Amino acid sequence: MEILNLDKKVTILLExxxxxxxxxxxxxxxxxxxxxxxxxxPSEFHIIEVVGKYPEKNLTSIASHLGVTRGAISQMAQKLEKKGLVKRARTPDNKKNIMLELTGFGQEAFEWHKALHESLETGIRDELEQMSDADIEKLLRVHKHFERMLDRCMKQ
Structure with a gap:
């Protein structure tokens, strides 16, 4: 295996x-x-996934979780509602707080997507099982740096 210098490693990682x-x-x-x-x-499945996993999240926290604007989530929620996958609900204590609930069809879509992810994640699990906790921490740090880098690019 070729020994790579730092510049080459950075280039390969970025590419x-x-x-x-x-x-x-x-x-x-x-x-x-x-x-x-x-x-x-897929963007609709992402919302279904968050609503299925975290039913306590409102539209604002769903947007934050997915890294998109509240307006984008609101538009997607409308589309999902028209397709019969979610329904909007306001909390009794705060009428401005809009929650999403999966319908029966939405729950089916959530389960289908969950099964797909489980089958796709098998390879990642196999790789992670061969890594030390320290190596995984390093990998996560690089991922977080990528995210911060993209955040900075979005601001420019």
């Missing part, structure tokens, strides 16, 4: 990161038909 982002961007444009003719986009 790989860009490729991953480009592929993720392309995937975001590909809808999935769950068999009933209703097409769901």
């Amino acid at each position: 790989t990161g860009i490729r991953i982002l480009n592929k993720a961007y392309m995937l975001e444009k590909k809808p999935v038909n769950l068999g009933n003719g209703i097409l769901l986009y």
